[in-house]
Amino acid sequence: MIAPAPAGPGTTAVEAAERIRDGRLTSEELIAACLDHIEHTDAGGRGWAGLDRDGALDRAREMDALRRHGRPLGALHGVPIAIDERFGGDGGGSTDDGRNASPVADPSGGRAAVVECAREAGAVVIGAVRTVEALLGQPDPALHPRDEQRTAGVPCGHAAAAVSTGQVPLTVTCEAQGGVIASASYCGVFGFRPARGVISRRGAVPLSPTIDQVGILGRTLADVAHLADALGGYDAADTASWLRPRPRMREGVMATPPMEPDFLRLDMPCDDRLSTAGRAGFEELCEHLGARVTRFPAPAWFGRLPAAHRIIVESEAAAWRRGRPEHAGAGPARRAGPADRGGAGEDRYPAALATMERAQRYFSELFHDYDAVIAPAASGEAPAPRSEGEKGDRVFSSIWTLCGLPVLCVPLLEGESGMPIGVQVIGDPGRDDRLLRTTRWMLERIARDAESP
Numbered sequence: 001m002i003a004p005a006p007a008g009p010g011t012t013a014v015e016a017a018e019r020i021r022d023g024r025l026t027s028e029e030l031i032a033a034c035l036d037h038i039e040h041t042d043a044g045g046r047g048w049a050g051l052d053r054d055g056a057l058d059r060a061r062e063m064d065a066l067r068r069h070g071r072p073l074g075a076l077h078g079v080p081i082a083i084d085e086r087f088g089g090d091g092g093g094s095t096d097d098g099r100n101a102s103p104v105a106d107p108s109g110g111r112a113a114v115v116e117c118a119r120e121a122g123a124v125v126i127g128a129v130r131t132v133e134a135l136l137g138q139p140d141p142a143l144h145p146r147d148e149q150r151t152a153g154v155p156c157g158h159a160a161a162a163v164s165t166g167q168v169p170l171t172v173t174c175e176a177q178g179g180v181i182a183s184a185s186y187c188g189v190f191g192f193r194p195a196r197g198v199i200s201r202r203g204a205v206p207l208s209p210t211i212d213q214v215g216i217l218g219r220t221l222a223d224v225a226h227l228a229d230a231l232g233g234y235d236a237a238d239t240a241s242w243l244r245p246r247p248r249m250r251e252g253v254m255a256t257p258p259m260e261p262d263f264l265r266l267d268m269p270c271d272d273r274l275s276t277a278g279r280a281g282f283e284e285l286c287e288h289l290g291a292r293v294t295r296f297p298a299p300a301w302f303g304r305l306p307a308a309h310r311i312i313v314e315s316e317a318a319a320w321r322r323g324r325p326e327h328a329g330a331g332p333a334r335r336a337g338p339a340d341r342g343g344a345g346e347d348r349y350p351a352a353l354a355t356m357e358r359a360q361r362y363f364s365e366l367f368h369d370y371d372a373v374i375a376p377a378a379s380g381e382a383p384a385p386r387s388e389g390e391k392g393d394r395v396f397s398s399i400w401t402l403c404g405l406p407v408l409c410v411p412l413l414e415g416e417s418g419m420p421i422g423v424q425v426i427g428d429p430g431r432d433d434r435l436l437r438t439t440r441w442m443l444e445r446i447a448r449d450a451e452s453p
Contacts, residue, residue: 002284002446003414010037010166013079013223017122020067020078027060027078031124034080038167047142047158047167049085051127056080059124066122074122075230075250084159084173085128086205087112112203113238114172114214114231121230129158129171141385144186146419150382153183154391156217160187163217170218170227174204176313178397180215184409185393185422186382192216192224194249195429196404197242199228200235208316209240210353211309213404221408221443225249225436240404242430252433253440261371261438265295268375269303270395275380278421281413282376285423288446293374305359306395308352309402315349360403367428371438375400377422381415397424406432408439412446 011019011030019025035053042048063078115125132142132155142157144150145165152161159171160183173180184191192215199214206212214231218224228249235241265286274282286293366373376396383389400407406427413421425442427435 002281002288002412004410004412004443004446010034010169010219012220013076013081013169013218014220014226016079016169017076017226020063021073023067027063027124028057030078031056031060031080031126034126034168037165038162041145041165041167047129047161048082049128049130052125056124056126059119063122063124074120075226076118077122079123079170080126080168081118081123081170081172081227082127082129082159082162082168083112083115083125084156084171084175084204085131086174086207087114087128087172087203088205113200113233113235115203117200117231117233118172118227123227123230126168129162131155131159131173132157142183143385144382147382149384150419151186151385151387152382153179153186154394155179156183156215157186160184160189160191160217163187163189163219170216170223172227172231173215173217174201174207174212175215176208176211176213176401177309178394178401180217181377181397181407181409181422181424182393184217184411185377185420188411188420188422190218190221190224190411191407191409191422192218192228193401193407194228194232194432195406195427197240197429198246198406198432199231200233200238200241202235202237206316206320208313210312210316210356211401211404213401221410221436221440222250222253224408225253228432247431247433249433249436252436255433255437257371257437257441260292261441262369263289263293263438263442264366264370264373265293266298266302266373266375267295268298268396268399270306271376273379273393273395274376275415277415278376278378278380278413281415281421282423285374285412288449289374289442294370299362301355301358302399304355305402306398308355309398311348311352312356312402315352356402359399363403363405363428367431371427372435373424373426375424375426377409377424380421381417381419400424400426403429405429406435408435410439410443 142152144152145161156173156179159173162168164187180191180193196213201212216224216227232246234243378393408425409422411420412423425439
């Protein structure tokens with residue numbers, strides 16, 4: 001059933017920034033409250049690789065002093081955020097004894113681009129949440145904050161849980177396998193993965209330089225848009241980075257479409273994995289949007305895309321493991337040679353790249369006719385940890401991840417047990433603002449219809 005999730009506990013990032021700007025709240029008060037909340041809701045520090053308590057409070061006092069002295073204020077001035085430990089290095093999170101927060105940290109020790117950009121916007125990076133990634137030797141599950149018999153997702157479950165429990169309003173991740181979308185779906189938060197190239201990956205462990213994409217988890221559409229704007233920018237150290245103007249995410253959220261948008265629903269090869277509730281809820285959404293949705297089968301060759309995605313990621317991850325110093329950072333994408341393919345076979349990696357490029361060409365033409373594609377974000381409610389569903393649900397976003405498309409996970413549906421199920425809205429790369437505008441229209445349409453007698 002359609003049941004949009006509430007924003008969750010705590011103050012949203014946009015609200016907090018406004019209150020700090022107006023002097024109704026200090027950053028120090030907000031950061032202290034977040035740190036206290038983390039202490040009470042994360043026993044044993046299970047979800048955090050490290051918290052920089054003293055550094056975060058010092059930074060908050062600095063932001064408060066800038067406001068008092070009438071200095072320029074950033075879009076997220078004084079607002080707490082967390083980063084995924086894959087950003088490592090000087091990412092802003094350290095353990096209490098001063099050790100680096102991340103066991104998979106960037107060996108160069110450089111500060112991640114997303115941390116620099118967040119701080120430039122006035123944000124306070126309070127620490128690093130754990131990643132759960134078997135390819136990096138970190139298989140421990142992230143348990144769901146509402147039901148510990150379920151998972152919060154792989155590899156971004158801790159990042160999503162931190163947002164859903166109100167520990168922080170925003171987290172930033174880097175992933176290559178669709179984990180942002182699955183975890184957002186399970187935890188009932190917004191997940192936004194801007195088009196590959198919008199946000200620099202510099203400083204992140206390069207699991208798959210070809211596929212890696214920065215993602216954002218937040219409580220509201222406006223929150224993820226604000227942070228995406230703050231983090232976006234050209235970075236010569238990342239060859240996927242765009243040297244051209246970027247879409248304005250906040251303007252997209254606030255804009256009204258010139259006409260009602262057109263959605264496409266592709267019948268995908270993975271749809272047979274949908275649970276009864278997941279299928280029923282998604283069909284209800286399509287019926288609700290009515291004539292605005294066009295539906296037709298995905299091309300038969302789409303069945304090869306998940307395998308192409310897996311071959312690229314596993315080949316490049318194997319290359320990174322074998323030559324860690326050589327593969328540090330998120331600079332020029334290194335296409336693995338025959339010796340790097342981790343058993344994938346000498347011919348499968350180039351074929352997988354060719355399949356990816358074919359899919360990218362297909363979508364570049366498809367978005368001439370449609371504002372967005374809508375698709376299930378997961379098979380249903382959050383499954384048990386280490387179950388087949390924990391990893392299998394990432395297939396629902398693997399095609400969009402492979403192609404580097406901008407994707408939003410919207411907490412719109414509810415399963416049999418009352419747990420959230422997300423819906424994906426997928427857009428045209430470079431027109432991420434239109435994706436946000438279209439998604440806001442969809443949410444307002446649902447809310448308006450729900451209020452009608």
